[in-house]
Amino acid sequence: MTNAEMSHGKGFEVHTIFEKIAGYYDRMNLVMTLGRHTRWCREVATRAAPPAGGQLLDLATGTGAIALAAAQIYPTVAVTGVDFSEAMLARARIKSGAGTVRWQQADATRLPFDDESFDAITEGYLLRNVEDPAGVLREQYRVLEPGGRIVILETCPPSGPMKPILTWGMRTIVPLLGQTVARDRSSYTYLESSTLGFTSPQHVADVLGELGFQNIGWSKKFFGTNVILWATKPSR
Structure with missing residues (x-):
């Protein structure tokens, strides 16, 4: 993504935040999920199930948790981790096992890959941070091989009887943790609001169905x- 492409709108805001929080992103994920985040990333990678010798694309790779899990689970698969934040990628590149992944800075709305380039696609917390989630998923459909699977890790707004308590907790605790753990309340206030304002899993599933x-x-x-959501591109 060029500076011109990021110079306005939500993309610029999100890019600025993720460049800023890269240094403590892993720590905050660990704290906010009470240690569950690593397990979810491994589940995402496992559900992707690329064929031996295949190609897996991990979008919004951040500091590389899903990409590195996939490279460990599937040692014969070529894993590409893509993010638009160079600060996040810099953190990914120094992790144990980072040499097994190809890291690339790119914009998920305009992927620099040919049609049907990958046998599986994974992503973590991408859709709630883009202006056009359907367009981003359409790009993924384009670069995914027929028969390939997409697996998505996302936040979703609370629902059901616990909605008031969970909403209060997210509005209160997440920014507080940002202040306490990362000394950055404002960035995590955005992340809290983007979670509460995001759509339901059913709506994401409907969009996936509409795309084919x-x-x-x-x-x-x-x-x-x-x-965690999953879907398959139809085979020919």
């Missing part, structure tokens, strides 16, 4: 505040 994906499903995590 099949075998769509999801599993909620952590009192329904996170979700």
Whole structure:
């Protein structure tokens, strides 16, 4: 993504935040999910199920948690981790096992890959941070091989009887943790608001279906505040 492309709108705001929080991103994920984040990333990688010798693309790779899990689980698969934040990628590149992943800075709305380049696609917390989630998923459909699977880790707004308590907790605790753990309340106030303002798993599933994906499903995590969704591009 060029400076011109990031010079306005939500993309610029999100890019600025993720450049800023890269140094303590892993620590905050660990604290906010009570240690569950690593397990979810491994589940995402496992559900992607690329074929031996295949290609896996991890979008919004951040500091590389899903990409590194995939490289460990599938040692014969070529894993590419993509993010638009160079600060995040810099953190990913110094982690144990980073040499097994190809790291690339790119914009998820305009992927620099040919049609049907990857056998599987994973992503973590991408959709709530873009202006056009359907457009981003359409790009993923384009670069995914027929028969390939997409697996998405996302937050989702609370629902059900616990909605008032969970909403209060997210509005109060997440910014407080940002202040306490990262000395950055404002960035985590944005992340809290983007979570509460994001759409439901059912709506994401509907968009996936409209784009042509099949075998769509999801599993909620952590009192329904996170979700893993999956879908398959039809075979020819």
